[in-house]
Amino acid sequence: MTENGGVDPDAAAGRFAQMFAALAGNVERVVRGKRDRVELALTCLLAEGHLLVEDVPGVGKTTLARAISASVEAEWARIQFTPDLLPSDITGVSIFNQGKNAFEFHPGPIFANIAVADEINRGSPKTQSALLEVMEERRVTVEGRPHPVPRPFMVVATQNPVDMDGTYPLPEAQLDRFLMRISMGYPDHRAEVAMLAGAPTGAMLDRLPPVLGRDDLARMIDFARRLHVAPPLHEYVVRLVAATRGHPDLRLGASPRASIALLGAARVRAAAAGRSYVVPEDVKALAVAVVAHRLVVTPEAELRGSGAADVVAEALANVPTPQAAGV
Template identity: 60%
Template sequence: MTQTPVGSAAPAEPGGPDPAAYFATAHRAVAGNVEKALRGKPMAVRLALTCLFAGGHLLVEDVPGVGKTTLAKAIADSVDASWNRIQFTPDLLPGDITGIQIYDQSTGEFSFREGPVFAHLVVADEINRASPKTQSALLEVMAERQVTVDGRAHSVPPAFMVIATQNPVDLEGTYRLPEAQLDRFMLRISVGYPDVDAEAEILAGRATAGVPPELRPVASVDQIAWMAAYTSRVHVTPAIAQYIARIAKATRDAEELRLGVSPRGSIALASASQAWAACEGRGYVVPDDVKAVAGPVLTHRLLLDQEAEIRGVRPGEVLDRVLRSVPVPVASGVS
């Protein structure tokens, strides 16, 4: 298959004689496009696209000014699909997200007016600045791809994804996301500060600082839907499935945790591992794929007990010990 230059459009027709090569080529095209807007952060981009291709939802958590919204908007701009941005504020109401019933005087009937959540990609900016009641408006649509208003269900478009950003909860004017909300995000990532070279490059272009580059779509919604379907077919051997299950069980047995990984978390880890493998051009998962995504997939699902919190233990430290303690399958190829 002809290789697509980084940042150029993905091949027009999904699949072809070599679907694994097609997937890797399409991934490079989208990643290269996103990296035009978010410089010096290839790992953050890779993880974000892993979530997109796995059909999950993404939470980007970091301090202000490091490019959280830039990353979310760049992903939305890179896909030729409908997308809406919701700026979460303390006065935002659930109906402002999901939509409301409107009374039509001419017909004497109520009609449903869709909210901004009805799009392929929804950018929920600073999600933890809204009240918990408003945050909960996303629970149903993130889990079931539908919104229920006045007892009637309304489906959102296919290939639906929420990309949420949030500031650390110790900053002024923020609310902690409830555990049920966090569990619906497949991955939580941090962008982090750029390295010296990347920041110097940003400063060199300071005349246009604050003006994000205009990105053109390099993939269609049909291509993304195909990639998500292909991801689900990436082979997971029984040994890898056992490996993921043992990791989940080990978190539930960890003394420092009062809440380990749920079955939803195990499924998310398997799906993200499949997408990571597909981005590598492989049609099967190996243990290194699981390890590569375990932190972003599992850490936000772990709740420390009170004693561990007092001692300053971090969930990531517990997960690292879990990963070291669980035996890695030796024979993990396709069987």
């Protein structure tokens, strides 16, 4: 405790870091050799953001989502996206109850703390759009009536590269609602050998114990949202994001939502490191994962081999880093 009777922020940050490490270690029992991806995914969860995991089939996208769900004692649901999936299959429907002479709302699988949208880009654009409202406003409107989803709430979506057969690219408005996009990548040699020598992944997931309760998760989220950020860091985040607007290699730069997302994720990273304040390195480490997927590159830049991540890296190199951003 502090002298005025409040909670010591450094001690609280230390407890946050311990719980974060325990959660990451539990997920890593199944998702081996991907500690950096696991930590990014958990940062997204604790920043109350949504995560898009994009990669080729078979590298553990869905396993990561399921392992996070299993590690948190909260309600979760899986939605398998297919071309014939309907929006009502996600959000739910109102059905007339003859006994009560009234319509009753039957919630869909999106009403969970963690909703796993598996292979989201195999759903039609109409079905994909069913997630737009709930990802932004944490509610679903059916027949004019709003229905809030539980808190905490997170969508973990997986998708295959859009040049594969039977996929529909996510629109820019939906990509902007994902706090992060990450790629799993192939495991290294040692991790892949360990997979072959160990128990099947499905059996390990079934036995994976939760290490955090719903209340623990909510407290960690609330603590991270209150973490101290010095004014120079606010300026730094805005300058980084603004550097993407009007860039000659882009048709669309990052929106203010990217600034909010980047600062929220940086707060979680700082707390996971046991700090009660954010430093510029927190912002730099997350900038590509948080900002790059929101940018639309021009065809000319694509022909030159320049991508969105290159634009973010350029902004990081050119925008001056604040020298006195700590407490």
